[in-house]
Amino acid sequence: MYFKIMAATLIGLILLKGCDKAPKYKQPPVETPLSYKEAAPEEFKETEGWKFARPKDDVIRGKWWEMFDEAQLNALEERVNISNQNIALAEANFRSARALVKEARSQLYPTVTTNPSVTNSRQSSRQSQSAVAPKGAVTDYSLPFDASWEPDFWHRIRNTVSANASEAQATAADLENTRLSVQAELAADYYQLRGLDAQKQLSDSTVAAYEQALDLTKVRFQTGITSDEDVAQAETQLETARAQATDIGIQRAQLEHAIALLTGQPASTFSIPFEPLKAEPPAIPVGLPSQLLERRPDIAAAERRVAEANAQIGVTKAAFFPSVTLGISGGFSASSIASWLSWPARFWSVGPALAQTLFDKGKRKAATEQARAAYDGTVAAYRQTALTAFQEVEDNLAALRILAVEAQQQDAAIKSSERSLALATERYKAGIDSYLSVITAQTTLLTNQRTALNLRAQQMTASVQLIKALGGGWNASELPTPKQLVTKTAPTPTLTP
Numbered sequence: 001m002y003f004k005i006m007a008a009t010l011i012g013l014i015l016l017k018g019c020d021k022a023p024k025y026k027q028p029p030v031e032t033p034l035s036y037k038e039a040a041p042e043e044f045k046e047t048e049g050w051k052f053a054r055p056k057d058d059v060i061r062g063k064w065w066e067m068f069d070e071a072q073l074n075a076l077e078e079r080v081n082i083s084n085q086n087i088a089l090a091e092a093n094f095r096s097a098r099a100l101v102k103e104a105r106s107q108l109y110p111t112v113t114t115n116p117s118v119t120n121s122r123q124s125s126r127q128s129q130s131a132v133a134p135k136g137a138v139t140d141y142s143l144p145f146d147a148s149w150e151p152d153f154w155h156r157i158r159n160t161v162s163a164n165a166s167e168a169q170a171t172a173a174d175l176e177n178t179r180l181s182v183q184a185e186l187a188a189d190y191y192q193l194r195g196l197d198a199q200k201q202l203s204d205s206t207v208a209a210y211e212q213a214l215d216l217t218k219v220r221f222q223t224g225i226t227s228d229e230d231v232a233q234a235e236t237q238l239e240t241a242r243a244q245a246t247d248i249g250i251q252r253a254q255l256e257h258a259i260a261l262l263t264g265q266p267a268s269t270f271s272i273p274f275e276p277l278k279a280e281p282p283a284i285p286v287g288l289p290s291q292l293l294e295r296r297p298d299i300a301a302a303e304r305r306v307a308e309a310n311a312q313i314g315v316t317k318a319a320f321f322p323s324v325t326l327g328i329s330g331g332f333s334a335s336s337i338a339s340w341l342s343w344p345a346r347f348w349s350v351g352p353a354l355a356q357t358l359f360d361k362g363k364r365k366a367a368t369e370q371a372r373a374a375y376d377g378t379v380a381a382y383r384q385t386a387l388t389a390f391q392e393v394e395d396n397l398a399a400l401r402i403l404a405v406e407a408q409q410q411d412a413a414i415k416s417s418e419r420s421l422a423l424a425t426e427r428y429k430a431g432i433d434s435y436l437s438v439i440t441a442q443t444t445l446l447t448n449q450r451t452a453l454n455l456r457a458q459q460m461t462a463s464v465q466l467i468k469a470l471g472g473g474w475n476a477s478e479l480p481t482p483k484q485l486v487t488k489t490a491p492t493p494t495l496t497p
Helices: 002-015 064-068 071-083 085-108 156-222 228-262 289-295 297-318 363-429 435-469
Strands: 111-114 117-122 137-149 323-334 346-355
Touching (some): 064 156, 064 435, 071 085, 071 228, 085 156, 156 228, 156 297, 156 435, 228 435, 289 297
Antiparallel strands (some): 111 137, 117 137, 137 323, 323 346
């Protein structure tokens, strides 16, 4: 009889194996441009400060920061991968999601439990007892085993596993997106700090020049050539430049502290040596917009959550159908330890159980509607993420193009300012103009020099942001497969060197 029940159950499982209630999943289409508008050759015909990478270098490598050829930056980025706590949190979230996949998958297999017991009991002598009831204390020995298994006729469990696997893949992409964001933030902070170092170098040289100008003005005042007003103006100019040079220290200290936080180190024990910005923007391979859907981890995470929502529809639809549980109980029970494990002491029971909800006032229908709405929401989020990615690439391409032109124009402005200052100084020495014309020329030159340094720093940070917008060398093929998620040695996602 036992084998007949098992055979009937297995036959039913085979016949109903293909009853998957989830819609067949297809990656939602996204309107993708054929090329980037800002990457058109005519857009860059006037620039000389930034070029595209050659076709043979059309892929950003995993350690993308090495494109900048900065030893200090390389060391800091390596520290980020090890010590940043936001990355550690994202990695823990991935491991948690991976464990949920294993937990859901365990429901595909039988559950076996046991509850062995030894019980000593004695009935009250003051109560009436039957003739066959034992007198005195009695010891019962029991070794029961219970097994239950729910055949996944309607793919409720399989869709739950699929949904959890898609979420685990999404958290793996979240991990890579967190890693990329932190790495890009570090590189941007680093180049802003180097830009401040260049500003400090300029301020120090300006202070030295103003000190010489003040000495000259004092000599001319002592010889009666000029007035004390010129000396006061020169002193004001000098002290203002000193204050501006000192103020740079606040911003630099804050950026240094931010980098310490990103690298997982206490700000009080961290420092970066002074070194003015010298780097030039690297040639960055842009590729095609269609490639962006596979290169951005945030897009991959959004797409995996669409797949998760699709599987959840199947889970809710399976609730409309009956669930079958095959239960088996058995073991040994005796009142004597000598005969406890003997064949006559055996007991067993086996049989399937069916459960079906007959009335729930639309609860299951509402759950399915909610799952479909959630799916539509994830599709919208996926498409919005892709559109945002295209925008970010275009933004930073435009920034690099315009900054390259602006930097050339600013260099020309510096040359004109230097010439104006030289002429103003000569006219002042000749007694033709007042010292105010020199101060005006000095201020104009310093402003243009500072603007030029800011433009160089912006070029570097825009390059970093463009690499981030392009995915930083990551690819969706690096996501762990559903099979890898349930293995004992499932890898934690990392960047490919």
